Amino acid sequence: MSTRESQRVPPKRRPFGDVGVVVDFSAVAADAGGTPDAAFIGLDRRKTSILATVVYEYIATGEPVGSAMLTQKYNLGVSPATVRAEMADLEEEGYLDQPHTSAGRVPSDLGYRYYVDRLMLPETVTQEERDRIKTEVGRASRQLDSAADHASHVLSNLTKHIAFAIAPRLDGQSYRHVQLIWIDVRSVHVVLVTNVGVAAQTTVETSEDVDPDRLTRACNNLNRHLVGHRLSDITFEKLNQLSAETPLPSDLVRLLAGLFIEQSEAHVERRLFAGGAHNLLDQQEFRDLRKLRAILDLLEEQRSLYELLQESLSTKGPKVSIGHELGNADMSECSVVTMPYKVANRNAGAVGVLGPRRMQYAKLIALVTYMTERLNVLFQGEFFES
Structure with missing residues (x-):
């Protein structure tokens, strides 16, 4: 039976609800001769349970964990001396560290890795x-x-x-469509949309009056001719050519050309x-x-x-x-x-x-x-x- 399958909530204490692990404390008192996990040589069921308890305590408190505290706080079913010996073995095997000679122990990188890979139960988002x-x-x-x-x-x-x-990364974008939104006779809001989303939007003040119906026709003409083109291929000359079919203010054409150049060159990284x-x-x-x-x-x-x-x-x-x-x-x-x-x-x-x-x-x-x-x-x- 795997460690995860054997986990049960102990009757007197369930300490791991807020950090995603529940430990089978009966395993602590079991014989230490279980089958060790092949990926983590040396860990039987008792050591696994003690390691889980140490990880939980240290995550919760930030204080080094000692054997006496573990046996007092949790119903482990073994003596402090037994827990102390197991913790010493866990340190020797690389799962725990002892920051100071007189202090308790804390998880090592390997101890945390074992916890994440083998002991941790999934949490939910509220x-x-x-x-x-x-x-x-x-x-x-x-x-x-x-x-x-x-x-x-x-x-x-x-x-x-x-x-x-x-x-x-936004290089290699292709044109999806542009929205030219009439605000007033001298203001147009521009939204450029590419195959990866809204690439840019800005408001331009034009030097000449803009008719809303003509703006809509020009916008439709651009979208009909440019959809699928790479931004880097849409030049100022191309926009001028299309604008001749359905006129746009020259400063609006320049702005569009600048947006295409800016977005085709932006965010190489x-x-x-x-x-x-x-x-x-x-x-x-x-x-x-x-x-x-x-x-x-x-x-x-x-x-x-x-x-x-x-x-x-x-x-x-x-x-x-x-x-x-x-x-x-x-x-x-x-x-x-x-x-x-x-x-x-x-x-x-x-x-x-x-x-x-x-x-x-x-x-x-x-x-x-x-x-x-x-x-x-x-x-x-x-x-x-x-």
């Missing part, structure tokens, strides 16, 4: 959290940069960690948006000013966060990177949860959350997953197909 995410994503109105910006800020507010997102740096101040792991500065420097430099999100584009679901797995010494005490979202049914952008290793992984995975689901809904359908 209705309030769903509503907040839906509202914020809805405000983006299919604008790619705006969607990434809104995603990072609502996730940082909900998770109390740093959240970040990359917008899709995806833009990164981040929010929630202030949340670091509330986390004990970053009370050391050197550690705080290192993370703030990463936020300013952006390259490391950008690469993490780039890597997630090749994945299908949420990816959890813990401590030294991140490959960056400045993030060795952090964990990151990332997941891609789709535009035109292809992985095109990604969102992520960065916090201390002592984070509520199951809840963060649930929030990041729901955020990408809402972004997928925003950017799905024939409207976005190339």
Whole structure:
């Protein structure tokens, strides 16, 4: 029977409801001769249960966990000496660390990895959290940069960690349609829509009067002739030629040409948006000013966060990177949860959350997953197909 199958809520205490794990405490008192998991050599059922308890306690309190506290707080059915011996073995096997000689123990990267991969039960997103995410994503109105910006800020507010997102790369866009919205005789609002969404919108003040009916005919003519063309192929000369058929003010034609050039050349590299740096101040792991500065420097430099999100584009679901797995010494005490979202049914952008290793992984995975689901809904359908 697997660890997950054997998990049952203990009669006297269910400590893991808020961090996504329930432990079978009867396994702690069982013989230590169970079958170890092949991926994590050395962990029998008793060690697994003790490790789960240590992870829970440390995530909940931030304090090193000792054997006496575990036996007093939880009905483990074994003596403190037995728990102490098992914890020593877990440390030797790399699942626990002892920060100070006289202190208890804390999970190592390997301990957190075992927890995430083997012990963690899924969490759900509350209705309030769903509503907040839906509202914020809805405000983006299919604008790619705006969607990434809104995603990072609502996730940082909900998770109390740093959240970040990359917008899709916009090179190679093709023309879908343009909206020329008459405001008054000298004002026109322009909305450019490409195969990946609303690329740009602005209001132009014209130097000559604009007739609304003529504007509508000109707009229809542009859309009839330009749909499917790459933006980089739509030149000022081409627009002038079409404008001769259904006249447009010259300054409006120049504006349109500028938008096409700007959007065809923009965002060769995806833009990164981040929010929630202030949340670091509330986390004990970053009370050391050197550690705080290192993370703030990463936020300013952006390259490391950008690469993490780039890597997630090749994945299908949420990816959890813990401590030294991140490959960056400045993030060795952090964990990151990332997941891609789709535009035109292809992985095109990604969102992520960065916090201390002592984070509520199951809840963060649930929030990041729901955020990408809402972004997928925003950017799905024939409207976005190339």
